[in-house]
Amino acid sequence: MRIRFWGVRGSIPAPGPDTNRYGGNTSCVSLRTAAGELIIIDMGTGLMHLGNSLLPTEFGKGKGNATILLSHAHWDHIQGLGFFAPVFIPGNHFTLWGHAKSSSMLEGILEGQMNPNFSPLYTLKNLGAAVEVRAVVPGEAFEGAGTRITGRPNPHGSTTALAFRIEEAGRSFVYASDVGYPEGGGPSPEVLALYRGADVLLHDCTYTPDDQATRRNRGFSSYEDAAAVAVAAQVKHLVMFHYDQDYTDDDVDRLRLACRAALDRRGGSSIALTAAAEGDELTI
Numbered sequence: 674m675r676i677r678f679w680g681v682r683g684s685i686p687a688p689g690p691d692t693n694r695y696g697g698n699t700s701c702v703s704l705r706t707a708a709g710e711l712i713i714i715d716m717g718t719g720l721m722h723l724g725n726s727l728l729p730t731e732f733g734k735g736k737g738n739a740t741i742l743l744s745h746a747h748w749d750h751i752q753g754l755g756f757f758a759p760v761f762i763p764g765n766h767f768t769l770w771g772h773a774k775s776s777s778m779l780e781g782i783l784e785g786q787m788n789p790n791f792s793p794l795y796t797l798k799n800l801g802a803a804v805e806v807r808a809v810v811p812g813e814a815f816e817g818a819g820t821r822i823t824g825r826p827n828p829h830g831s832t833t834a835l836a837f838r839i840e841e842a843g844r845s846f847v848y849a850s851d852v853g854y855p856e857g858g859g860p861s862p863e864v865l866a867l868y869r870g871a872d873v874l875l876h877d878c879t880y881t882p883d884d885q886a887t888r889r890n891r892g893f894s895s896y897e898d899a900a901a902v903a904v905a906a907q908v909k910h911l912v913m914f915h916y917d918q919d920y921t922d923d924d925v926d927r928l929r930l931a932c933r934a935a936l937d938r939r940g941g942s943s944i945a946l947t948a949a950a951e952g953d954e955l956t957i
């Protein structure tokens with residue numbers, strides 16, 4: 674599978690000269706399966722650029738089909754939807770999986786951002802493409818784009834965010850953004866099992882430990898949290914993601930060096946480390 678980063682920033686878009694290298698768009702990752710199917714994870718502002726790149730393909734002709742995984746519905750994970758060009762083309766079909774007690778409840782949450790006070794689109798019904806909304810049952814695997822997908826909720830401030838494990842032909846990619854483990858604790862045994870042995874674990878890496886200490890209630894991870902779970906779950910490759918909006922590219926460089934040192938100190942020197950940057954790709 675081929676993974677591409679379209680938005681790696683946390684909380685709010687942060688474009689500008691100080692964030693050019695890693696990028697300022699909010700969370701959006703695409704995954705092309707070995708069979709060529711498309712999975713989109715989160716719909717931050719990076720989704721607009723992914724959408725534009727899809728127009729020369731079947732998505733420009735109204736023949737596209739994709740699975741969308743939504744970790745949670747905070748703004749920085751849904752704002753790209755109204756700017757995702759393929760969603761306006763009749764004939765395209767999207768199956769959107771997210772966390773809610775029911776599919777209709779999730780659809781209502783997404784409908785909320787289309788309210789005319791917030792958007793000229795008025796309603797999801799005005800999108801030309803079909804968007805089928807489905808609620809994830811934690812721990813219950815489902816099929817998406819020919820892969821096996823499992824979602825589990827992580828604590829995220831006053832709410833939760835789903836972590837997803839995507840498996841295809843013995844390869845595994847785990848997406849775990851927006852995670853605030855209990856102070857002094859780590860993931861639940863079920864979530865640790867979801868991460869275990871992943872070829873790639875993409876993990877929230879919003880803060881330095883010092884910044885996290887003064888912003889605990891926001892529900893994000895430090896690089897120490899990310900390194901600790903990568904070692905505990907014995908993953909092969911850790912990808913840092915969702916950097917604080919105030920961090921410059923140079924700050925993220927320092928975050929990466931500190932995370933490398935944390936992995937080594939914790940016995941994870943064999944774990945590869947990448948700081949996700951917009952436009953970069955990984956193949957596993």
Ligand SMILES: [Zn+2]
Nearest residue numbers: 683684749851
């Ligand atoms: Zn976020």
